[in-house]
Amino acid sequence: MAVTDTETPIHRVLIVGAGFSGLGTALRLQQEGIDDIVILERASEIGGTWRDNTYPGAACDIPSNLYSFSFAQNPAWSRSYAGSNEIMEYIHWLADAYGLRRYIRFNQRVQGLSYDSEEGIWTATTEQGETVRARQAVMAQGPLSNPSYPNIPGLNDFQGRVVHSADWDHDYDFNGKRVAVIGTGASGVQIVPELAKQASKLRVFQRTPCWIMPRLDFRKPEWQKTLFNKVPSAQAAIRKGLFLAHESMATGIIWDTPVNNALERLARAHIRHQVKDRWLRRQVTPEFKLGCKRVLMSSDYYPALQQDNCELITWPIVAINENGIRTAEGIEHQFDCLVFATGFSVPKTGTPFPVYGENGRELGSEWEKGAQAYKSINVAGYPNLFMIFGPNSGPGHNSALVYIEAQIEYIVKSVTTLRSLGVKAMDVREDVQKRHNQHLQKRLARTTWNSGCNSWYLTEDGFNATMYPGFATQYARQMKQVRLEDYRLVSSTGQ
Numbered sequence: 001m002a003v004t005d006t007e008t009p010i011h012r013v014l015i016v017g018a019g020f021s022g023l024g025t026a027l028r029l030q031q032e033g034i035d036d037i038v039i040l041e042r043a044s045e046i047g048g049t050w051r052d053n054t055y056p057g058a059a060c061d062i063p064s065n066l067y068s069f070s071f072a073q074n075p076a077w078s079r080s081y082a083g084s085n086e087i088m089e090y091i092h093w094l095a096d097a098y099g100l101r102r103y104i105r106f107n108q109r110v111q112g113l114s115y116d117s118e119e120g121i122w123t124a125t126t127e128q129g130e131t132v133r134a135r136q137a138v139m140a141q142g143p144l145s146n147p148s149y150p151n152i153p154g155l156n157d158f159q160g161r162v163v164h165s166a167d168w169d170h171d172y173d174f175n176g177k178r179v180a181v182i183g184t185g186a187s188g189v190q191i192v193p194e195l196a197k198q199a200s201k202l203r204v205f206q207r208t209p210c211w212i213m214p215r216l217d218f219r220k221p222e223w224q225k226t227l228f229n230k231v232p233s234a235q236a237a238i239r240k241g242l243f244l245a246h247e248s249m250a251t252g253i254i255w256d257t258p259v260n261n262a263l264e265r266l267a268r269a270h271i272r273h274q275v276k277d278r279w280l281r282r283q284v285t286p287e288f289k290l291g292c293k294r295v296l297m298s299s300d301y302y303p304a305l306q307q308d309n310c311e312l313i314t315w316p317i318v319a320i321n322e323n324g325i326r327t328a329e330g331i332e333h334q335f336d337c338l339v340f341a342t343g344f345s346v347p348k349t350g351t352p353f354p355v356y357g358e359n360g361r362e363l364g365s366e367w368e369k370g371a372q373a374y375k376s377i378n379v380a381g382y383p384n385l386f387m388i389f390g391p392n393s394g395p396g397h398n399s400a401l402v403y404i405e406a407q408i409e410y411i412v413k414s415v416t417t418l419r420s421l422g423v424k425a426m427d428v429r430e431d432v433q434k435r436h437n438q439h440l441q442k443r444l445a446r447t448t449w450n451s452g453c454n455s456w457y458l459t460e461d462g463f464n465a466t467m468y469p470g471f472a473t474q475y476a477r478q479m480k481q482v483r484l485e486d487y488r489l490v491s492s493t494g495q
């Protein structure tokens, strides 16, 4: 419900979350002369995903040169695919070099956002009792920030150590231990090769195998760093090349084309090349179209699975007890530690906290069957509210930071436009939003994501609320212009 408050100061922009999205938004707003900003961050440190995912082997699967902001390049990446430590160093550098920490209020978990139509003001309240008011609000709380555990009977009965990939236990010594890794998605394939070096017995529990491409990770030569330092345009050119190379992958990952068949052949050859045993080959070969689930990158996962101390288990888990895991064929596997590489609760329906818009309408209930927005960033009835990584902004083939950057630029343009027009609020028109989504869903129907597999991209009803069905270039192009005719503008007099 709208909160009327006359004592709390009114800021220009309120941002939820201090990951790449929140920090990048603050940075770009600041560059445009807007620095009355408050960032509310639930943790005690910046970094989001990369602060939380510190498991052994954690790294990006998009080349570092592209997995960084174009407006704040790092010439000194040490590897082609940076590890989480180095990405965190980059995020710290962003915050320090641009003085972003002064905007952040740490240890403040937002528990609700509400809009006062009379005043045109958003109010955020936190679990810790803080209230922040601002003219514009940016939800940058991240799509992959809440770890998810599978619903397995007996999960709480296990007497050994339980670790989640997004909340790693660095005090636990895995050396010589009997360890289970549950999940073979993006984090699972990064963790397994590292734990295989330490555990005495490693069992990897797989529900569905994913398509895996070779990962060409290498240490960057010193001369390249020197070159990028002295000639930033050389780095920009490499970045452009990497961007275009990933764009071309869209034709094979998003749509069922001859390129898709070629990529699938490459992934099959990767299995044949790295896996000797025919039965294991069958076990790790997916039965769905490449692209339908996230395509993974690894050159050391299959070799790790074949180490003497390691075994892949594909029988479904039926229960966990105090000693370990029981699988469907009746075997009880005993472990010292269970590692959950089971990903995140990805918001496809509802909202992460209550969001009240005009006349008390509540976004969570409007999104009960699936989230929908306009260009992934605004929702009708929620004026001046912007989302980063909102509905249908997910990339399957290119760097998330390219999409985030496009959204940040849209926010910066909107905020500066509101300021220069002297307008109180902008609210996307319902009919525009509806048309936008009809078009989007038609395009999604033709993608590999909607080709029949079960994935975290879809709701239980098969509604795709997460992915953008096109090239990153198309996404960025639609975000270049804020079309005022798509919005209802509310002047300060309320007209």
Ligand SMILES: Cc1cc2nc3c(=O)[nH]c(=O)nc-3n(C[C@H](O)[C@H](O)[C@H](O)COP(=O)(O)OP(=O)(O)OC[C@H]3O[C@@H](n4cnc5c(N)ncnc54)[C@H](O)[C@@H]3O)c2cc1C
Pocket: 016, 017, 018, 019, 020, 021, 022, 040, 041, 042, 043, 046, 047, 048, 049, 050, 053, 058, 059, 060, 061, 062, 067, 108, 109, 110, 111, 140, 141, 142, 143, 144, 145, 187, 352, 353, 388, 389, 398, 399, 400, 401
């Ligand atoms: C292990 C892993 C590897 C990845 N690798 C890649 C990759 O290689 N390439 C790629 O393109 N993408 C990758 N991603 C996707 C990644 O999520 C994005 O690239 C990017 O980091 C998202 O940044 P963000 O700021 O939007 O969200 P986050 O990094 O999740 O940050 C959100 C912030 O909001 C805070 N927050 C959440 N809720 C609240 C609340 N209620 N109140 C206050 N604060 C709150 C969180 O604490 C967090 O600090 C990866 C993700 C993971 C988990």
